Amino acid sequence: MVYDVVVVGGGPAGATAAHDLARSGHKVALLDREGRIKPCGGAIPPRLMADFDVGEDQLLAKISTARMISPSGRHVDIPVENGFVGMVDRKDFDPWLRQRAEAAGAERHIGTFTRVIRGRGWPRVVYRDKASGEDREIATRIIIGADGAKSRVARGEVPGADRIPLVFAYHEIIAAPLRDTTYDPQRCDVIYDGRISPDFYGWVFPHGDTVSVGMGTEDAGVNLKQATAELRRASALAQCETLRREGAPIPLKPLDRWDNGRDLVLAGDAAGVVAPSSGEGIYYAMTGGRVAASAAAACLASGNPKALRLARKLFMREHKTVFRVLASMQSAYYRSDSRRERFVSLCHDIDVQRLTFEAYMNKSLVKARPLAHLKIGFKNLRHLAGLVPETHV
Numbered sequence: 001m002v003y004d005v006v007v008v009g010g011g012p013a014g015a016t017a018a019h020d021l022a023r024s025g026h027k028v029a030l031l032d033r034e035g036r037i038k039p040c041g042g043a044i045p046p047r048l049m050a051d052f053d054v055g056e057d058q059l060l061a062k063i064s065t066a067r068m069i070s071p072s073g074r075h076v077d078i079p080v081e082n083g084f085v086g087m088v089d090r091k092d093f094d095p096w097l098r099q100r101a102e103a104a105g106a107e108r109h110i111g112t113f114t115r116v117i118r119g120r121g122w123p124r125v126v127y128r129d130k131a132s133g134e135d136r137e138i139a140t141r142i143i144i145g146a147d148g149a150k151s152r153v154a155r156g157e158v159p160g161a162d163r164i165p166l167v168f169a170y171h172e173i174i175a176a177p178l179r180d181t182t183y184d185p186q187r188c189d190v191i192y193d194g195r196i197s198p199d200f201y202g203w204v205f206p207h208g209d210t211v212s213v214g215m216g217t218e219d220a221g222v223n224l225k226q227a228t229a230e231l232r233r234a235s236a237l238a239q240c241e242t243l244r245r246e247g248a249p250i251p252l253k254p255l256d257r258w259d260n261g262r263d264l265v266l267a268g269d270a271a272g273v274v275a276p277s278s279g280e281g282i283y284y285a286m287t288g289g290r291v292a293a294s295a296a297a298a299c300l301a302s303g304n305p306k307a308l309r310l311a312r313k314l315f316m317r318e319h320k321t322v323f324r325v326l327a328s329m330q331s332a333y334y335r336s337d338s339r340r341e342r343f344v345s346l347c348h349d350i351d352v353q354r355l356t357f358e359a360y361m362n363k364s365l366v367k368a369r370p371l372a373h374l375k376i377g378f379k380n381l382r383h384l385a386g387l388v389p390e391t392h393v
């Protein structure tokens with residue numbers, strides 16, 4: 001038996017690809033090792049819910065305010081106008097996505113991918129079956145590699161995959177504090193402070209009865225647990241019960257190629273696709289799964305492996321500019337506490353607030369207000385050039 005597509009990895013990217021392909025009538029296998037909750041803050045934008053038909057019943061919380069906190073402890077509360085930031089629990093969200101793909105017709109395989117074998121005939125995906133511990137092989141025309149950061153599929157098949165820069169992120173899931181504290185279950189806090197992270201940020205994301213508190217950094221010398229303990233202390237969350245401690249890498253740069261020119265294409269973290277500055281990856285993983293499914297379908301229909309390139313092309317056409325803007329923001333403002341102070345000051349600007357959240361929620365830069373863009377660009381330049389004195393920050 002030969003599948004049209006074997007999808008390796010059933011996170012947001014792989015489950016979306018398998019769902020789309022099964023719905024369009026393809027014979028699909030979805031392989032996941034199961035049994036490990038993906039460490040993740042779980043923040044998702046409304047655009048994700050609209051594009052991928054995710055109902056509000058998946059949400060643990062709807063966030064209406066984002067608080068940006070500077071190294072000196074100043075903060076700006078940004079109201080999330082015309083929408084919200086949704087919070088999902090990956091413990092439930094990922095299994096739900098996999099079940100949805102299965103209900104659409106994808107066949108589930110539970111085990112750990114080890115390698116692809118090629119010889120005569122179709123390529124075969126080899127995995128260690130979880131129940132029996134035995135090696136199994138499945139033959140397929142196309143493979144989608146969606147097995148996350150440090151993807152084994154990508155490292156074996158696509159040049160450059162072992163050189164993707166990574167942020168090491170760590171968080172603790174804690175019991176939510178009582179309501180009479182300063183904690184607000186509808187407000188997420190984003191902490192820009194060199195003591196918490198020298199090059200990224202820390203966060204407090206409410207998840208209903210629980211809270212995700214964590215941070216990330218590219219600096220392997222930082223003690224993530226210590227930084228998170230400091231963040232919990234500063235946020236008056238040190239006393240809350242700790243339910244889970246977990247960490248994982250976040251890739252920071254999309255690969256130049258997502259396919260092997262033959263029979264395989266990558267999606268999501270496996271392709272390095274997470275937004276710079278924010279580390280947001282769930283929406284981009286699902287979009288990556290969708291474009292990988294379209295590219296696989298085009299390749300199956302035409303028999304032309306060049307169609308696999310379509311995945312990266314379609315994705316970049318839509319998101320390249322936002323990724324570029326976010327990458328330059330990260331390199332300009334995440335490098336010192338004095339820059340972080342300036343960044344939080346910039347967040348006071350009503351136009352910055354509106355454009356940032358519109359871009360987050362709708363995943364496009366709003367072209368309708370060119371004057372606001374100009375104004376922000378000008379303010380940005382004044383801060384970066386040091387024309388706004390420290391005392392006025």
Ligand SMILES: Cc1cc2nc3c(=O)[nH]c(=O)nc-3n(C[C@H](O)[C@H](O)[C@H](O)COP(=O)(O)OP(=O)(O)OC[C@H]3O[C@@H](n4cnc5c(N)ncnc54)[C@H](O)[C@@H]3O)c2cc1C
Pocket residue numbers: 008009010011012013014031032033034036038039040041042043044094111112113114146147148149152169170171214247248249250267268269270273274279280281282283285
């Ligand atoms: C601490 C932390 C906080 C984050 N917070 C947010 C946030 O708030 N919002 C946001 O949008 N993004 C966040 N991200 C990023 C986001 O979690 C990822 O970008 C997203 O999960 C990528 O989805 P994916 O499907 O590509 O990969 P993954 O979610 O990693 O899924 C990969 C799947 O592959 C399976 N797998 C892996 N290896 C194998 C193998 N060898 N064989 C079989 N199966 C395998 C795994 O079981 C898993 O199901 C965070 C990341 C971290 C680490």
